[in-house]
Amino acid sequence: MPNPPSADEIARLAFVDHGRAPLRLKESGPLSDLTFAVKDLFDIAGYRSAWGNPDQLRDGAPAVATAPAVLVPLVAGATMIGKTNTDEVACGMFGMNPHFGTPINPKAPDRVPGGSSSGSASAVAAGLADFALGTDTGGSIRVPASFCGLYGLRTTYGRVSAAGVMAMAPSFDTVGWLANDARTLRRVSEAYFGPIGTARPPRLMIARDAFDIPVGGIGEALLSVAQSLGTAREITLYEEGVEHWLDTFRPLQLHDLWSTLGAWGTAPGRNLSQAVHERIQLASTVKPETVAAAVPRREALTDRLVDLLGDDGMIVIPTAHDLPPLRSAPVSAQIAFREKTLALTSVASLTRLPQIAIPAASFEGCPIGLSLIGGPRSEKQLLAFAEAMGDLTTRPSS
Template sequence: MPPSRSETTTLDEIRRQAFVDHGLQSLRLAQDGPLADLTFAAKDLIDIAGTKSAWGNPDRLRDATEAIATAPAALVPLMAGALLVGKTQTDEVACGMFGMNPHFGTPINPRAPQRVPGGSSSGSASAVAAKLCDFALGTDTGGSVRVPASFCGIYGLRTTFGRLSVAGIMAMAPSFDTVGWLARDAATMKRVGEIYFGPINEFSPARLLLARDAFDIPERRIGEALLPVARSLGNAIEVTLFKEGVEHWLDTFRPLQLQDLWATLGAWGKTPGRRLSPAVAERIELASQVDPARFAAAVVRRETLTDRLVQSLGSDGVLILPTAHDLPPFRDAPVSAQVEFRERTLALTCVASLCRLPQINIPAVVVDGCPVGLSLIAGPRGDQRLLDLATRIGHALPAAALAP
């Protein structure tokens, strides 16, 4: 079992790694409101008026001007009375699953300090897990809220695509990008949801669908630990999610996301002299080489996969599946191990991303001292159902999964 946080890190060290140096110290716009007793942080892709958004890149920090407006997604909690305590670190231009940024450092995973916190909403997850704020805003394209939530043992919601404004937020892959948030408990997740969606009343019992084949994707010890928890949530119908095979889903996701990345950040990334980490430079180069025929075919496949899953979920269905395929990699893991990890976890996270659906990670179990998350996916605009369900099942989860 890895050493406890107190043996390896201090709260000040976690704070220094989680928050950016160029961000504001604090901001409150309303003294009263439904979140007036809560503090929050915002990922450094999200504009806050009067501050720079560096996107995890030193050239962007150097060249950016201070934002003239606050992103709507951040303005809502500010007007609800929440106190913004800072902006948080991100993987470079959101291209990462682990939270490792060679320019600004890697935030600490408070629940497993020897391991990565997950990305790209790495600083947000670290700050929440360390109780440096009550909730934090992040963005999610291919798992950037859900994976760090799983790694750090907290809740994290990817909202329905297009439901929350992404204005004032760096675009990475615009046909996938969403706003989400992370918190240590389901009640706070729901409170935040109500400032965006309105009152969340109790829903009728969900029709649970257990994606049985999805539990064969993780490492065996992870799947075996998660499956009993999934089955304990209630009577669930076991279904086959990857009817065409996992590679069919990945071969649909990859060209779509890469073409988005190239169209959005290609010119910026290819500017002569641009300082990029080797991994991000390689990813942008890969994005420049997407076969147009593969891209066009993927557009159609995406719609077919979406139609099938949305029809299966209906208005009351909730799909249960693992969030990530294994424990968080160690901070010194080789690049080869990171690549393999990303591809296998992406097989799980690409489902909601491709189908534009909401997904929430809930802390489920602890394996070898590390938290492991379980995910719930609902149909379009099913965010409130997920938040309500999370509050009702949270107390039924093993106590170790929710340990501070």
């Protein structure tokens, strides 16, 4: 984009037209001074959810109940200002939706915002909303947080209700939220988890092999910031090899996708983008024995990380492996990007652990982020530590 995008242009692509009516349930509450946006996968009574697909927008009835995850900030006094764009049926890492448009990355307008919580990230990064709700299956909050220079929280699997939220891969899907600063992220989180006290010093572990995954000097820049966080020991995260993690993630996630959206996606005349059509077709080819073999591998990986983390450990990794792809990048480049970053995001997804994404530095004019993975239900510790660290982008990165 030759000129910086206007707020109106960002809003047009971040929000969906069928969810622009604001909603406020209470005038007072701990979040009464905040506005928020909601990814268009969440049910809100009286609103339609399109899931990023025109057929669903046409055929789906307005929701009869509001998802519990949306009720929490509403009852805490926050004002919902609209529903936000998403990759079609949450199948995407970049935020590119051929039906409703690609939201703008306010921090790098010539690059994608990241997905599938793309509109949510765009709205927050532009200051149009104080925070936004999204979902994270394989990185759908964490990647946009990294691309748009935001704080993002993927919660422990199952800790926040996913009722009333479109299921994409139910054994991975989690609810989370994005904000411009750690304090706001903590305030929103307190509405879900209760008061969050001061941080106790964590047992930091730098996943040294994870920093070998980013390209073009990004890993070195992020490692420098990671080493500035405090006393930490280096560990090998991928003891079984990166491909072992990916070979465990892929069949389980694809089988989930086929189980939930296969019949809907293959209905005669279904209007799908080529990329999502191919994704659902690929999901249909996963063999049952491949899925069955991946189940115990997932449990073994989970057991190892839960034991490693204990109740005070945090693993430091890069959030994504590269800068956001250009909006003009070909599909082939997007696929290659997805596989590399999935090596990083699949860790918390497979092991069902919480992860907080934190803006860490600027590289070639684009935000890049670090992440902290904690043990089960360790959100309070992660949030407190992230706030106590202050602004990492002011620390030296080389």
